[in-house]
Amino acid sequence: xxxxxxxLEELFKHNPDFLKACQQFQWGKIEVAVKDxxxxxxTVKKDIKLS
Numbered sequence: 001x002x003x004x005x006x007x008l009e010e011l012f013k014h015n016p017d018f019l020k021a022c023q024q025f026q027w028g029k030i031e032v033a034v035k036d037x038x039x040x041x042x043t044v045k046k047d048i049k050l051s
Contacts, residue, residue, distance in 0.1 A: 012019045022030065027049055033041040 028046040031043040032039050
């Protein structure tokens with residue numbers, strides 16, 4: 001099984017739509033809960049960065 005970082009690089013490389021969605025999100029966190037190797041829930045936390 002490849003390391004998680006390598007798998008994420010491949011995910012972005014082969015799924016440009018997913019990368020575009022992340023780029024539109026801009027600033028914050030996207031968490032994906034995985035159960036038995038399959039994504040089951042996505043949590044999105046939008047942060048506001050103050051200068």
